[in-house]
Amino acid sequence: MIKRNRTKLSLVVGAVCATMLTLATPAAHAGTAEDDHTATLAALKAFQASAGPGAAIHAGGPGESWTLSAGTGTINSDRPIRSDEHFRIGSQTKTFTAVVLLQLVDEGKVSLDAPIADYLPGVVTGNGYDGTRITVRHLLQHTGGLAAYTPQVVIDKPVSNPDGTYELAELVRKGLSFAPVSAPGAGFTYSNTNYLxxxxxxxxxxxxxxxETVTSRVIEPLGLGRTVFPAPGQRALPTPAVNGYHGVRVGGFYFWTPALTYDPSLFSSAGAMVSTLEDLTTFYQALVVGKVLSASGLAEMQKVREAGPGVSFGLGLGRKELSCGIVAWGHSGGVPGYMSQTMVTENGRHASVVTNALFQINAPADQLHELLDTALCEDAAQRS
Known part of the structure; x- marks a missing residue:
């Protein structure tokens, strides 16, 4: 979500063999960008001080980009996170999934306002759910009344296949085991079940x-060479990669342990993808200027609904009005080991952020949004 969204992915994770790392004044790595973007660097340091071992932002305006990094991508070393390194993007996957659905709408193969039961009879039913009243649009916009649900890595997991992979039908069955929270269309509840x-x-x-569909329809046509929608069973991150961690903060100390390995099919169309700061920037920029969808498809995607204080959500795409008065579009993501968000404007400003840890308590959401706002508005001020 875009602004101060408290419905981040909730993941149950365990800590084993923690490593202690003191983070007093995080190292910054930026080259000349450090001198040119002092406000963003300060915001990045503030974010990283409450985030993972490292954090980075890839930002800029029309025709130029720059990257700042604070902390480290690998504990007990001085290794800045780079803009071309792979990480798990979590719920930013949802925007890719939404794009494919809207392409299918463009082609007349799916209708946004048709009930999901027309396409998947018998799937969304029982436990108070009625798939004849929940539309494709409802699912894309998290307004179908489905309960908030995140597949768990450790506790109360869905039933896996013998090889440890997961079927979408099983993930959906698990998500629908939680009772509806509202009538279809009556309210906004962010739930991974919608995108599963x-x-x-x-x-x-x-x-x-x-x-396969996201790869052939979106990743390959846009030339996103460092973006992967892993197949079930494809658990390793491509290289180079940002190392992901879990952590607990105690005073001025952080205790880090490597993120648990899980099969990407556990999150599938709701959060399985892998990308880089650079590729995410390319994707969202292409999307908002009309290179991915038809004009009507993009217009549908950008029909937003208020989802909470300061939060507006369209069809797999969030909207935020920045402090400098411009509007940015994007999505956030969080899975074991990573928290990220990308935002772009229609005139070429962009900012994509990652930190290599995900917190269940005291997640630095406010600092993240301050960082994104600072980067996008600092660029706007320099161009005015």
């Missing part, structure tokens, strides 16, 4: 696995 159902819809309409 949409993954099933993509597979039903295209006849392909969802990771």
């Amino acid at each position: 159902i949409l993954g099933m819809l993509v597979e039903k309409v295209t006849g392909q696995r969802v990771h």
Whole structure:
């Protein structure tokens, strides 16, 4: 979500063999960008001081980009996070999934306002759910009344296949085991179940696995060479990669342990993808200027609904009005080991952030949004 969204992914994780790292004044690595973007550097340091071992922002305006890094991408070393390193993007995957659905709408294969039961009969039913009243649009915009749900890595996991992979149908069954929170269309509740159902819809309409469809329809046409929608069982991050961690802060100390390994099919169309700060920037910039969807498809995606104080959400895309008066579009993501967000404007300003830890308590959401706002508005001020 875009601004101060408190419905981040909630993941149950365990800590084993913690490593202690003192972070007093985080090292900054920026080259000449450090001198040119002092306000953003200060905001980055403030964010990283409450975030993971390291953090980085890749930002800029039309025709130029720069990267700042604070802390480290690998504990007990001085290794800045680079803009071309891979990390798990979590719920930024949802925007890719939404793009595919809107392409299918453009092609007349899916109707936004058709009930999901028209395409997946018998899937969204029982436990108070009625798929004849929940539309594709509802699912894309988190307004179908589905309960908040995040597949768990450790406790109360969905049932896996013998090889440790997961089927979308099982993930959806687990998500729908939680009772509805509202009538369809009555309110906004961010739930991964919406996008897991949409993954099933993509597979039903295209006849392909969802990771194959996103790859062929979005990743390859845009030339996103460092973006991957992993197939079930493809657990390793491509190299180079940012190391992800879990952590606990005690006073001036952090205790880090490597993020737990899990199969990407656990999050699938709701959060399985891997990318880089550079590739995410390319994707969102192409999206908002109309290179990915038709004009009507993009207009549907940008029809926002208030989702909470300062939060507006369209179809897989969030909207935020910045402190300098301009509007930015994007999405956030969080999975074990990583917290990230990308925001872009229609005139070429962009900012993509990652930190290599995900916190369940005291997540630095305010600092993240301050960092993004500072970077985008600092660039605007320099150009005015």
